[in-house]
Amino acid sequence: MNTPITSAPFASGVVVYCRAGFESEAAQELDAVAAQAGVIGFARTERNSGFAEFVLAQQGAPDALQRLLGWSRLSFARQSLAVIGQFKGLPREDRLTPLLATLPAGFRVGDVWVETPDSDASKPLSAFCRSFNNAFVQALKRDGAMDPGSPWRLHALFPSGERCLLGLALIDHAAPWHQGIPRLKFPREAPSRSTLKLDEAFQVLLSKSERERWFKPGMSAVDLGAAPGGWTWQLVRRGLHVTAVDNGPMEEHLMASGLVVHKREDGFRYQPRQRVEWMVCDMVEQPRRVAERMAEWLAMGWCKRCVFNLKLPMKKRYAEVQQAFAQMQDSAAAQGREIEIRAKQLYHDREEITVFAQER
Numbered sequence: 088m089n090t091p092i093t094s095a096p097f098a099s100g101v102v103v104y105c106r107a108g109f110e111s112e113a114a115q116e117l118d119a120v121a122a123q124a125g126v127i128g129f130a131r132t133e134r135n136s137g138f139a140e141f142v143l144a145q146q147g148a149p150d151a152l153q154r155l156l157g158w159s160r161l162s163f164a165r166q167s168l169a170v171i172g173q174f175k176g177l178p179r180e181d182r183l184t185p186l187l188a189t190l191p192a193g194f195r196v197g198d199v200w201v202e203t204p205d206s207d208a209s210k211p212l213s214a215f216c217r218s219f220n221n222a223f224v225q226a227l228k229r230d231g232a233m234d235p236g237s238p239w240r241l242h243a244l245f246p247s248g249e250r251c252l253l254g255l256a257l258i259d260h261a262a263p264w265h266q267g268i269p270r271l272k273f274p275r276e277a278p279s280r281s282t283l284k285l286d287e288a289f290q291v292l293l294s295k296s297e298r299e300r301w302f303k304p305g306m307s308a309v310d311l312g313a314a315p316g317g318w319t320w321q322l323v324r325r326g327l328h329v330t331a332v333d334n335g336p337m338e339e340h341l342m343a344s345g346l347v348v349h350k351r352e353d354g355f356r357y358q359p360r361q362r363v364e365w366m367v368c369d370m371v372e373q374p375r376r377v378a379e380r381m382a383e384w385l386a387m388g389w390c391k392r393c394v395f396n397l398k399l400p401m402k403k404r405y406a407e408v409q410q411a412f413a414q415m416q417d418s419a420a421a422q423g424r425e426i427e428i429r430a431k432q433l434y435h436d437r438e439e440i441t442v443f444a445q446e447r
């Protein structure tokens with residue numbers, strides 16, 4: 088039996104998970120996206136907590152919030168939940184009862200995830216989360232509050248043992264990974280750890296159907312700033328032919344695949360002879376310079392789509408990202424075109440974000 092969405096409890100706000108140290112960017116983004124969507128409230132954060140909140144001026148419907156302030160719309164959020172309960176001073180001997188009391192009678196969830204933010208302070212709670220998760224599931228089953236057909240997943244986020252934010256996620260609109268982190272194993276044959284960044288970008292920024300359609304053996308790609316070849320390796324793994332542009336050396340095993348041509352050229356000047364399916368770029372440069380170059384590749388039709396990294400070592404990181412995106416849209420608009428941009432600070436990104444772009 089499907090749980091009707093209308094039976095969900097009201098939400099007091101939204102909580103997003105983010106990289107520790109980037110709470111301010113996550114909050115600025117929540118403020119900006121909420122303002123665009125006409126959602127009234129304010130964002131708040133605690134430094135290095137690994138999460139940011141948007142507090143609503145008036146309680147709202149969780150399903151509407153999931154659509155307006157959802158995970159996929161936010162670059163600095165790994166997960167986004169509608170908050171239905173906030174608890175401080177939870178008693179150690181019985182944390183469950185107050186949490187269970189938040190759920191209205193008859194409301195059912197498909198799953199429950201007990202999580203901590205990805206912060207140093209919360210790490211020691213991992214074992215507690217696992218055992219509390221089991222207890223939570225048992226209690227909900229006992230109360231008849233679990234239904235595999237429900238569109239909702241319940242999340243209990245514990246920044247500390249006594250504090251909990253209870254949230255709801257519409258399963259189809261939320262990040263499908265615990266803590267919003269896809270667990271990727273480093274492939275030993277890959278030339279560098281940055282390989283995980285591009286793999287994660289494909290998992291997070293593309294849908295399953297896009298991955299199936301957009302990577303086919305025999306397709307071609309260009310990798311700007313390719314050495315030693317971690318990103319090229321991901322493309323080769325999917326059967327693509329890659330032109331790797333970098334003055335630095337490429338890893339020998341990768342070159343032996345026969346699918347890579349290495350060009351020792353400047354990535355800011357290189358032009359392909361023919362249109363390629365993919366261009367990827369991991370050159371360390373100012374975001375605006377990279378964005379300008381990406382816009383040029385799309386405008387000239389040199390690639391169908393691209394993935395690139397924007398390094399953010401500066402203070403005003405959110406403003407810098409917005410500036411780079413505006414610049415890309417402006418240069419496309421000047422030619423009567425429009426660019427679709429999807430961006431995320433990935434788990435494997437440090438002071439940077441990863442962006443997917445294509446012409447609409």
Ligand SMILES: C[S@@+](CC[C@H](N)C(=O)[O-])C[C@H]1O[C@@H](n2cnc3c(N)ncnc32)[C@H](O)[C@@H]1O
Pocket residue numbers: 278279280281282311312313314315316317318319332333334335352353354355369370371
């Ligand atoms: C972060 S590393 C790339 C790592 C690579 N994505 C991997 O997975 O192994 C940045 C690379 O960009 C290259 N690079 C920087 N500026 C460049 C330019 N103007 N043209 C070509 N390559 C450049 C550097 O030589 C360096 O190898």
